[in-house]
Amino acid sequence: DGGITQSPKYLFRKEGQNVTLSCEQNLNHDAMYWYRQDPGQGLRLIYYSQIVNDFQKGDIAEGYSVSREKKESFPLTVTSAQKNPTAFYLCASSFSTGGYTFGSGTRLTVV
Amino acid sequence: AQKVTQAQTEISVVEKEDVTLDCVYETRDTTYYLFWYKQPPSGELVFLIRRNSFDEQNEISGRYSWNFQKSTSSFNFTITASQVVDSAVYFCALIRNNAGNMLTFGGGTRLMVKP
Numbered sequence: 001d002g003g004i005t006q007s008p009k010y011l012f013r014k015e016g017q018n019v020t021l022s023c024e025q026n027l028n029h030d031a032m033y034w035y036r037q038d039p040g041q042g043l044r045l046i047y048y049s050q051i052v053n054d055f056q057k058g059d060i061a062e063g064y065s066v067s068r069e070k071k072e073s074f075p076l077t078v079t080s081a082q083k084n085p086t087a088f089y090l091c092a093s094s095f096s097t098g099g100y101t102f103g104s105g106t107r108l109t110v111v
Numbered sequence: 112a113q114k115v116t117q118a119q120t121e122i123s124v125v126e127k128e129d130v131t132l133d134c135v136y137e138t139r140d141t142t143y144y145l146f147w148y149k150q151p152p153s154g155e156l157v158f159l160i161r162r163n164s165f166d167e168q169n170e171i172s173g174r175y176s177w178n179f180q181k182s183t184s185s186f187n188f189t190i191t192a193s194q195v196v197d198s199a200v201y202f203c204a205l206i207r208n209n210a211g212n213m214l215t216f217g218g219g220t221r222l223m224v225k226p
Contacts, residue, residue, distance in 0.1 A: 031212055040120070042202060042216040050212075058213070088154060094212055099146070102156040 002027045006091050006103035012111050013078070013085065021076045021106045023091035030096050032074035036060060037088040037105075046089075049074055050096065078108065086110050113138045115205050117217035124193050125225050132188045132220045134203030140164075144206040145179065145186045146214065151199045159201075162186065193224045 004025045013019045023032065031050045035043040045058030049068040063082025068074055074093075078085045091103040114137040124130045136145065147159040160170065162179050170177045174191045190197055203217040 033213065035216075040219075040221075042115075042117075042218040043214075044216075045213055048213055090154075090156065092156075092214075096212060099158060099161050100156075100214060101158075102148075105154040107154070 004091060004093055004101055004103035006089075006106050008106060009104070011106055011108045013108060014111060016080045018077055018079050019108065021078070021089055021091075021108070023074045023076065023103060024072055025074075025093040025101070026072060027093055027101060028071070029093035029101070030071070031094050032068065033092045033094075033100075034058075034064075034066065034074070034076045035090045035092065037090060043090060046076065113140075113143075113205050113215045115203050115215055115217035117201075117203055117220050119220045120218065121221045121223070123223045123225065126195060127192050128224075129189060129191050130193050130222065130224075132190075132201050132203075132222065134186045134188065134217060136184050136186065136203070136205050138205060146204040146206070147177065147186075147188050148202045148204065149199045150202065150219070156202070159188075190222075193222075195224050195226055198222060198224045 007022045033048045034046040036046055037043045044060050046064050047055055047058055047066040049055035052068055052071050055066050055068050065077045086109050089106045092100045094100045116135045143164045145162045149157040167179050176189045178187045200219045200221045202219045204214045
């Protein structure tokens with residue numbers, strides 16, 4: 001079945017560590033996105049990529065980095081520069097003008 | 112700039128009641144798309160509906176209905192005869208056509224349906 005796979009489902013990070021969240025899609029979608037959701041709040045865009053080897057900052061890109069070496073994959077690295085990384089992270093993909101498909105999310109907690 | 116406002120942060124109803132979730136949006140685009148998503152406790156986003164700015168017809172899907180009014184920039188969502196399984200957070204969202212295909216989300220409305 002086509003879809004988006006995010007892993008891991010739960011992730012714990014120590015202060016000062018970088019961690020990478022995985023996002024893979026087999027929908028042949030051109031565009032991929034990363035959103036952050038804080039408790040009781042909506043989703044905010046971190047980064048997006050409309051084609052391979054190209055990506056753009058969203059509204060809250062500071063402290064995050066991404067890569068898009070393959071069409072199917074859009075990993076997100078949460079760096080030590082992100083001061084408040086505890087949140088729920090959602091990956092999504094779409095055709096250039098089409099609707100979104102979302103992954104099931106990764107819940108990141110700093111310990 | 113685009114903005115989506117869901118003024119109701121939390122709504123509580125008793126099963127079988129009807130409930131309307133409000134959504135007001137701002138955009139300078141003449142062509143745009145509006146969405147509703149459901150987020151159950153498990154966290155994934157479930158697509159409910161997409162509406163383009165040229166189609167103001169109301170839509171009904173089972174117990175769900177949507178009222179799109181460009182004159183008031185609103186896209187409200189009504190659940191008829193609510194059920195406990197409808198308990199979730201509901202998000203209204205807007206596609207930002209002038210900057211790629213990015214969704215701008217409202218803050219969400221948490222709906223609690225009590226038996």
